Amino acid sequence: MKRNLEVVLSPALLPFYEIKNKTVVVIDILRASSSICVAFNTGVKKIIPVSTPEECRIFKDFDFLCAAERNAMKVEGFNLGNSPFEYQNPLLKERSIAFTTTNGTRAIKLSKEMNAAQIVIGAFLNLEYLCNWLKKQEHSVVLLCAGWKNMFSTEDTLFAGAVVENVKTTFDIDCDSSMMAEQFYIQSKINLEQIVRQSSHARRLKSLNVSDEDLKFCLQLNQFQLIPVMKGEYLEKM
Amino acid sequence: MKRNLEVVLSPALLPFYEIKNKTVVVIDILRASSSICVAFNTGVKKIIPVSTPEECRIFKDFDFLCAAERNAMKVEGFNLGNSPFEYQNPLLKERSIAFTTTNGTRAIKLSKEMNAAQIVIGAFLNLEYLCNWLKKQEHSVVLLCAGWKNMFSTEDTLFAGAVVENVKTTFDIDCDSSMMAEQFYIQSKINLEQIVRQSSHARRLKSLNVSDEDLKFCLQLNQFQLIPVMKGEYLEKM
Numbered sequence: 001m002k003r004n005l006e007v008v009l010s011p012a013l014l015p016f017y018e019i020k021n022k023t024v025v026v027i028d029i030l031r032a033s034s035s036i037c038v039a040f041n042t043g044v045k046k047i048i049p050v051s052t053p054e055e056c057r058i059f060k061d062f063d064f065l066c067a068a069e070r071n072a073m074k075v076e077g078f079n080l081g082n083s084p085f086e087y088q089n090p091l092l093k094e095r096s097i098a099f100t101t102t103n104g105t106r107a108i109k110l111s112k113e114m115n116a117a118q119i120v121i122g123a124f125l126n127l128e129y130l131c132n133w134l135k136k137q138e139h140s141v142v143l144l145c146a147g148w149k150n151m152f153s154t155e156d157t158l159f160a161g162a163v164v165e166n167v168k169t170t171f172d173i174d175c176d177s178s179m180m181a182e183q184f185y186i187q188s189k190i191n192l193e194q195i196v197r198q199s200s201h202a203r204r205l206k207s208l209n210v211s212d213e214d215l216k217f218c219l220q221l222n223q224f225q226l227i228p229v230m231k232g233e234y235l236e237k238m
Numbered sequence: 239m240k241r242n243l244e245v246v247l248s249p250a251l252l253p254f255y256e257i258k259n260k261t262v263v264v265i266d267i268l269r270a271s272s273s274i275c276v277a278f279n280t281g282v283k284k285i286i287p288v289s290t291p292e293e294c295r296i297f298k299d300f301d302f303l304c305a306a307e308r309n310a311m312k313v314e315g316f317n318l319g320n321s322p323f324e325y326q327n328p329l330l331k332e333r334s335i336a337f338t339t340t341n342g343t344r345a346i347k348l349s350k351e352m353n354a355a356q357i358v359i360g361a362f363l364n365l366e367y368l369c370n371w372l373k374k375q376e377h378s379v380v381l382l383c384a385g386w387k388n389m390f391s392t393e394d395t396l397f398a399g400a401v402v403e404n405v406k407t408t409f410d411i412d413c414d415s416s417m418m419a420e421q422f423y424i425q426s427k428i429n430l431e432q433i434v435r436q437s438s439h440a441r442r443l444k445s446l447n448v449s450d451e452d453l454k455f456c457l458q459l460n461q462f463q464l465i466p467v468m469k470g471e472y473l474e475k476m
Contacts, residue, residue: 009247009248009390010247010248010251012250012251012254013248013250013251013388013389013390016250016387016388016389148414149254150251150254151251151254151413151414151415152247152251152413152414152415152418153414154414154417154418157414157418174438174441175389175390175438176386176389176390176391176392176395176437176438176439177389177390179392179436179437180390180392180395180418180422183422183425183426184418184421184422187421187425188421198417199414199417200412200413200414201414203412
């Protein structure tokens with residue numbers, strides 16, 4: 001029997017899906033997904049996603065680096081924010097990180113609460129490697145767009161569409177959001193940067209003086225041969 | 239100051255938006271929105287949207303016709319279901335209808351609970367008339383896709399995109415869902431029937447032997463010069 005693939009456009013819609021026994025791909029292109037991939041490429045050992053900056057801070061006592069982003073900005077007093085470039089620092093090698101962001105870590109924790117069989121992180125940076133793995137693993141798949149405060153997000157949906165385009169012959173795909181996401185990606189991929197630059201989150205980052213290099217970096221395809229995967233409470237590299 | 243326009247892709251996302259002082263356009267193309275437009279064109283006096291078939295049945299005692307659809311089928315024992323053709327019957331003239339459907343009436347009632355300034359019904363059948371009115375009325379606008387059991391729906395989103403395309407110079411539009419919906423519509427409108435026929439709800443209707451004529455009927459543009467509008471507890475013709 002062919003496995004099923006669905007696209008969920010917001011964490012607020014996840015409760016209307018059954019995700020037990022499924023693999024959930026959490027997508028937060030700008031920038032949590034991308035930064036997590038960079039971190040593991042740099043050699044970070046594990047990342048614990050936590051809900052709040054307060055909770056995050058506690059891990060300092062256990063030799064974790066602490067990363068906290070709220071409303072697209074690094075929270076004051078933390079080691080790291082949410083820019084992928086921060087996670088290229090070689091000093092991060094073999095370190096563990098406690099990580100909280102506005103949307104991405106919430107989507108991970110919700111998937112865990114709803115008993116997903118597996119939770120992995122998807123980004124343009126690991127697109128092809130992720131797609132090859134999705135085809136080989138045994139579960140049906142839910143692509144979960146982290147969005148922005150439960151609202152639909154262009155860049156996350158485009159990435160979901162890129163996955164659909166890649167894996168569609170392996171899966172039964174019959175939800176409207178998957179078909180829309182694929183068409184949206186196919187029509188946008190020639191000028192992906194330009195389309196994403198028009199998105200509300202790209203404009204939000206710009207208004208906060210976040211470098212445009214972050215956006216460009218996060219839209220690079222297939223830079224890493226790795227998949228961040230939840231093992232118990234931690235993300236590890238697969 | 240320019241008014242704002244947003245597209246909400248599911249009733250489950252409406253709580254993340256502020257709709258006080260806004261006009262909400264409820265969209266349930268297959269088929270509640272379309273049938274309601276047909277009813278008023280036929281001469282129906284008023285329609286009361288109710289939550290459940292049980293509640294709907296009570297109105298029989300007050301000389302209402304009772305219409306109930308669940309899971310795309312007419313509920314047994316009711317006068318009417320959700321096919322637009324049923325609402326062309328001249329015997330409906332001057333009658334009042336109590337109406338409950340799987341998605342559409344819920345979206346109307348939620349908008350009312352969240353204190354929208356105005357609630358109107360949008361369908362391809364009244365697209366242009368609705369758009370002209372939206373431009374003239376004074377409020378910011380939320381286009382609310384009724385979807386299917388809180389999931390994203392192709393046909394409702396395409397209609398939202400058609401409205402965005404028509405009114406975009408009048409409104410500030412900067413949410414990602416509006417931009418996606420417009421692009422989705424622009425790329426789909428040449429073969430709208432074919433795209434909607436691939437949607438999960440069209441396939442659901444087909445599997446239940448609902449006539450394909452319903453779908454074709456609901457995708458006709460600009461047949462009616464009317465807008466169903468909530469006045470207190472009732473929908474009336476504007």
